[in-house]
Amino acid sequence: MKKVLVVTYSQSGQLNEIVDNVIKTFKNDVQVVVERLQPDPPFPFPWTNIDFWDAMPDAVDLIPVKLKPFSFNPDDNFDLIILGFPVWFLSPAIPITSFLKSPQAARVMKGKPVLTVIGARNMWVNAQEDVKRMILDNGGKLVGNIALRDKANNLSSVVTIIYWMMTAKKDRLWGIFPKPGISDEDIADAERFGKPIYEALKRGDFTTLQKDLLELGAIDLVPNVVFMELRAKLFFRKWSKFIRKKGEHGDPNRVGRLIFFKWYLLFAIFVASPVAILLFYLFLPITWWSFRKKLAYFKGVDLKQN
Ligand SMILES: Cc1cc2nc3c(=O)[nH]c(=O)nc-3n(C[C@H](O)[C@H](O)[C@H](O)COP(=O)(O)O)c2cc1C
Numbered sequence: 001m002k003k004v005l006v007v008t009y010s011q012s013g014q015l016n017e018i019v020d021n022v023i024k025t026f027k028n029d030v031q032v033v034v035e036r037l038q039p040d041p042p043f044p045f046p047w048t049n050i051d052f053w054d055a056m057p058d059a060v061d062l063i064p065v066k067l068k069p070f071s072f073n074p075d076d077n078f079d080l081i082i083l084g085f086p087v088w089f090l091s092p093a094i095p096i097t098s099f100l101k102s103p104q105a106a107r108v109m110k111g112k113p114v115l116t117v118i119g120a121r122n123m124w125v126n127a128q129e130d131v132k133r134m135i136l137d138n139g140g141k142l143v144g145n146i147a148l149r150d151k152a153n154n155l156s157s158v159v160t161i162i163y164w165m166m167t168a169k170k171d172r173l174w175g176i177f178p179k180p181g182i183s184d185e186d187i188a189d190a191e192r193f194g195k196p197i198y199e200a201l202k203r204g205d206f207t208t209l210q211k212d213l214l215e216l217g218a219i220d221l222v223p224n225v226v227f228m229e230l231r232a233k234l235f236f237r238k239w240s241k242f243i244r245k246k247g248e249h250g251d252p253n254r255v256g257r258l259i260f261f262k263w264y265l266l267f268a269i270f271v272a273s274p275v276a277i278l279l280f281y282l283f284l285p286i287t288w289w290s291f292r293k294k295l296a297y298f299k300g301v302d303l304k305q306n
Contacts, residue, residue, distance in 0.1 A: 002030045002201050005072055005108065008084035008117075009037040009095040011045040012170065014181055015119040018148055018190045019084040022117060025194035030201065033076070037095045038068040046168035053258040057240035058249050059091040060233075062130060064098035065249075074104035080113050080201055081140065087120040087127040090233045092134075100134035109140035113206045115197065117190075118147040119182055121161050122154060122222065123229040125298045132303040142301040143206035146193050146218040148186055152178040154225060158269055192216050210301050219299050223284075224277045226295065231276070232268070239264070 006023065010016045016036070023032060044051050058065075085096040092100070099105050114135050118124045124147050135142050150157045156177055163173045164180035172179050196212035213219075239261050246254035284291070297304065 002079045003076065004030055004032050004080045004082060004201070005035065005076070005078040006032055006082045006084070007035045007037065007072075007099060009039075009093055009099075010084070010086065010119075011043065012164070012168065012181070014170075014187070015084050015086050015117070017187050018119050018182070019082065019117050021188060021190040022146065022193050022197070023082070024191050026198050026201075030198070033072050033078075035070055035072045037099055039095045039098065040066045040068045043094070045165075047165050049166070050255060050258060052165060053262050054249060054254070055094060056089045056236065056258075056261065057243045059088040059094050059097070060236045060240040061244070062091065062097045062101070062134075063094070063249070064101045065094055067095060067098050067102070070102075070104055072104075072108070074107040076108070078108065078112055079204070080115060080143075080197075080206075081109060082115045082117060083131070083135075084117040084119070085127075085131065087118065087124045090123055090126040090229060090236055092127045092131050096131070097134070100131065100138065106138045109135065109138040112140050113143040114140045115144040115209075116142065116146070118145070120147070120149055121157050121181075122149040122225050123232075124149070125221070125226055126229060126233040128298070129303070132301075136303055142303075143200075144197070144209040144213050144218075145301055146190070146213060148182045148190065149220075150181055151183060151186070154222075154273075155270065193218060210299075214299060221295050221298060223291065223295065224280050226298065227280045227291070228273055228276060230294075235268075 004023070006019060008016050008019050026032065043055070083096070086093045088094060116128065116131060118128065128145065132142055150161070152160065160173055160177050160180035164170055170180055193213055193216060196209060196216070200206045200209045243254050243257045243261060246257055
């Protein structure tokens, strides 16, 4: 009997649905233990305006919050750990960071294979680098990654995700925008990833798993989105430092700087990023060779040591 620990955090339930579909085809010779992380107090959903922006510095700087006690036994011997997470401000969602930094995660992950499942808007590669590092710090080994994204155009998905997050309604804004989040078809089709995971689990050998998952379309990167995200994270780090000088999470003294950040980000997305994309494609014939290597790296499971 193989034993799998599934750890997820999801506000709307989207990520849980994806992970449930991934493990749906496991046969009954696999025992699955599910841990749904619960921050204490919970993050609001729907979000209020300032709470949403207040999550940025803590997400980017990987600051943990308190979680309700886990129900899994960290001394159990799991054959695979599946970690499902959404991305917040180009970083792992704060409850996921909180789990990864807990002593229980270090105990349960030591020497164990870990598979990540991401459900994001479309920018997740920086967050996955943070997660890779924390898994490694816990002595775990990343053996696979599935990343699902909202396939709508980048600018319209910014509008629809803000609408979804601020109202908790996953419907078409004014009847004209696409439905927010990952499409129902992509969520349902996540079931196809179960077979190679189950087979690797039974073999006890995960060496070809990521290759098998990639063949099934586990990751599809949009070059100009990756290009923007890599630059944006550098700015987020600077903004986070600037905001935290005024106080930590929930401190009213930092509200002014959070509002400043919000307008900066909206300007960067709607005004600066279309120009940046144009420049990206203009210079692509020169940069493609090295950029292609970067894309290949982000599809893999190794961590580049800086
Ligand atoms: C505070 C916050 C920040 C987010 N930032 C990003 C981001 O940087 N990149 C991205 O692709 N998605 C981002 N998202 C979308 C989430 O990754 C995720 O798709 C969405 O919150 C639904 O996840 P759920 O399963 O928790 O409901 C953000 C969501 C929230 C709430």
